Amino acid sequence: MNRNFLPLCKKDMQDRGWDGVDFAYVIGDAYVDHPSFGHAVISRVLEAHGFRVGIISQPDWRNKESITEYGEPRLGFLVSAGNMDSMVNHYSGSKKRRRQDAYTPGGVMGRRPDYAAVVYGNLIRQTYKKIPVILGGIEASLRRLAHYDYWSGKIKRSILLDSGADIISYGMGEHSIVEIAEGLDGGIAVEDLIYLDGTVVKVKDLNSVYDAVILPSYEKLQKSPKIYAESFYEQYRNTDSVSGKRLAEPYGEHLYVVQNPPSGPLSQLEMDDIYGLPYMRTYHPSYEKAGGVPAIAEIKFSLTSTRGCFGGCNFCALTFHQGRVIQARSHESLLKEARILTEEPDFKGYIHDVGGPTANFRQPSCKKQLKFGVCKERQCLFPKACSNMEADHSDYINLLRKLRNVPKVKKVFIRSGIRFDYLLEDKDTTFLRELCQYHVSGQLKVAPEHVADEVLDKMGKPRHEVYQKFTKEFTDMNLRLKKKQYLVPYLMSSHPGSDMKAAVELAEYCRDLGYMPEQVQDFYPTPSTISTCMYYTGLDPRTMKKVYVPRSPHEKALQRALIQYRNPKNYDLVIEALHKAGRTDLIGFGEKCLVKPRRLSRKKLNAKRR
Incomplete structure (x- = not known):
């Protein structure tokens, strides 16, 4: 396969011999064609299914012409604020403006707007009144229903409404984006694509929506924090692809935002296929003059082993975005990628990480999950480990051993974090021994987060005595x-x-x-x-x-x-x-x-x- 970057401008498109694109993908980040960047994965998945995608990176949101690079796309616009929520990207927890944007060439701040997905969606709508607009990425995924917005101090509407978009592909999106693309390509109007798992849509009534759980209206959520808490927890309980229900959130008398159940987890074969697509594995060469894109440094020599997390930390949004079911790549897929890393001219012999949201989760926490879904009312590790959980590091140990033996690899680090409570549940101490012997270089970063048990309870973290046992x-x-x-x-x-x-x-x-x-x-x-x-x-x-x-x-x-x-x-x-x-x-x-x-x-x- 001829590897090259996807078009970043009209000239790139014409050099490919295209007269247009099926999708114009508007992104708040610089274009980095690496599987750690959501826009790279989605665009490559669409390409693998025969669709033409052109990238519009960090358009000038004050200029309507900035999103007309390819003319009107045949099927629609894709919109993502980037690898981070734009407000988290721009502001610290104390609401102070950050000085650097690691996802922008040269680390320059200010190349994307606040609430980027909303701004981009409306920018498109000013020029293309009827073209389908599909939101995706972390910002849209976590704001898909009414949500508390820390920066304004208000309950905001679903981002679907404020952006003027037609549909949200929430979560990681590979399944739903292909179904959306094939539906549009087959002549189905975007307003009729209301039934796809992993999507959020808007409807005028519920005549075409069956078995939905009706959430409190947006008006009620604004007036009562108690009702908001109840509604939020109902959403939290329905984040699993097996057991999750369809949810409908009313806005006035004649508008509903409907969240369809989450897409199913990827199979190992699907994970391997996605990470085996022909990524260029770096930023677009046009950014070289600006000094490149800083974010690539953290992931260039790292391997994504898994998705999903059953850790259940209350301050983490992974339950809403990736879900609690672990999805893992095969050893063969990871070894193949490791060999690619060793051929990079600046590879020094060190693989910086082999992991995911939690490095030492390589399998679902119990056998029941794939058939019955994750428990709605219980966590796998909190307040203590579930008796059904199977703590087993043997597959991860074997993977790490194989990676250590890849020619030109001097050391394999684990930096994405381990769950020490899960490690302690494994009665076989082999992983702890090999972790200390081969995968730590002086210091191991862990996340107890606090020591007061009443705070740890609110965090969804294990009691302090568990961390003390691990330190010993x-x-x-x-x-x-x-x-x-x-x-x-x-x-x-x-x-x-x-x-x-x-x-x-x-x-x-x-x-x-x-x-x-x-x-x-x-x-x-x-x-x-x-x-x-x-x-x-x-x-x-x-x-x-x-x-x-x-x-x-x-x-x-x-x-x-x-x-x-x-x-x-x-x-x-x-x-x-x-x-x-x-x-x-x-x-x-x-x-x-x-x-x-x-x-x-x-x-x-x-x-x-x-």
């Missing part, structure tokens, strides 16, 4: 192997449930560990997570019980400062936080104290003595 086993294994290796824990401040008492508990843990993280992840309320629902409503949607939520920027700063109490810049904040928590016993000169008392000037000290 990791330390003991390294002693046996005569290696000096350490755990680097990721910690999160200001998550719902974290009051000042819990924040102090986390600071004391850092003190006892002798560890001060250089960076702390402040909880970031992104669309479509249980934690974000808690943040907005003050309720845990799983139980409908009240949750303490630190919302003010100042309280968030106090909690973050406590974790980094050794930083002199945080001194005043730490003092204030300890007073608020009633823990002034931690201000002093004792070995357990976090900070020393404020130094008084000689004049003030003499005055105080008098």
